[in-house]
Amino acid sequence: MSAIKSLPRLRDGALNLADWLVEAQPADAGALAVFAGTVRNEHLGNAVSGMTYHAHRGLAEARLREIEAAAEARFKVHVLVAHAVGVLAIGEVSVIVVIRGGHRAEAFEACRWTIDTIKQAVPIWKEEHYVDGAVRFLEGVPIKPVESL
Amino acid sequence: MRVTIECCGASARWCGADAITLDLAAGATGNDALDALAERYPDFSARRDSVAIASGDAITSPTAPLFDGDVIALIPPVSAG
Numbered sequence: 001m002s003a004i005k006s007l008p009r010l011r012d013g014a015l016n017l018a019d020w021l022v023e024a025q026p027a028d029a030g031a032l033a034v035f036a037g038t039v040r041n042e043h044l045g046n047a048v049s050g051m052t053y054h055a056h057r058g059l060a061e062a063r064l065r066e067i068e069a070a071a072e073a074r075f076k077v078h079v080l081v082a083h084a085v086g087v088l089a090i091g092e093v094s095v096i097v098v099i100r101g102g103h104r105a106e107a108f109e110a111c112r113w114t115i116d117t118i119k120q121a122v123p124i125w126k127e128e129h130y131v132d133g134a135v136r137f138l139e140g141v142p143i144k145p146v147e148s149l
Numbered sequence: 150m151r152v153t154i155e156c157c158g159a160s161a162r163w164c165g166a167d168a169i170t171l172d173l174a175a176g177a178t179g180n181d182a183l184d185a186l187a188e189r190y191p192d193f194s195a196r197r198d199s200v201a202i203a204s205g206d207a208i209t210s211p212t213a214p215l216f217d218g219d220v221i222a223l224i225p226p227v228s229a230g
Contacts, residue, residue, distance in 0.1 A: 037230050053229075054157065054158050055157075056157050056203055056222055056224060058205065058206035059203050059206045059207065059208070059222075059224075060229075061206075062206045062207070083229060094230065095229065095230050115230065118229050118230060119227070119228070119229050119230045120227070121227075122227060122229040123157065123158075123203070123224050123227055123229075124227060124228070124229035124230075125157070125158030125159060125225070125227060125228050125229075126228045126229075126230075127158075137158060137159035137162065137228075138228045139226065139228070140158075140225065140226030140227045140228035141226050141227060141228075142199050142200075142201065142226050142227075143201050143208065143224050143226070143227045145208070
């Protein structure tokens with residue numbers, strides 16, 4: 001197992017994209033697809049100053065690893081994911097999906113499926129901080145099992 | 150019997166606490182715990198059916214029996230990303 005693969009997928013504080021791209025590209029891979037989610041300064045017309053990410057740590061870590069394994073089995077690609085918890089500022093990276101695969105089609109498809117699944121199957125919650133001082137949890141979706149997605 | 154409810158995410162706001170202790174009848178299930186919370190906390194009551202239950206590091210069935218000393222977590226709708 002590579003060093004990066006042994007790290008917890010749930011990380012305190014903002015993620016550094018470069019940290020999650022250090023693995024060598026497999027010799028049989030011709031595609032590298034990356035998605036990074038960042039904190040935006042606006043939501044539904046409200047000016048946002050930052051975001052706190054809350055998690056059920058044990059279940060979130062287990063689900064992130066389950067999603068990696070499911071995506072690798074489904075799309076025959078190499079998958080690495082990470083998600084931040086704690087307070088993040090505007091522009092900071094909250095979630096990363098790294099896909100290494102044979103061709104771009106399966107790499108893009110796996111990347112899309114993986115981030116969409118993270119959003120529906122991982123017990124993490126966004127609490128937005130607004131410029132006017134208000135704080136509010138975002139509405140989410142009832143948690144789903146990974147195998148249903 | 151006595152169980153501890155950990156309130157994750159927005160459920161801590163709905164219930165006004167990060168953790169709650171409930172006294173339930175022997176043989177009670179997760180659903181019984183959710184019903185008890187819904188009776189006590191109106192903000193939780195409105196969202197009860199959207200909440201899942203975790204035990205340890207796994208989602209558990211709300212029909213599973215609880216036991217004295219159990220710790221379960223409320224998993225409200227998620228918003229990762």
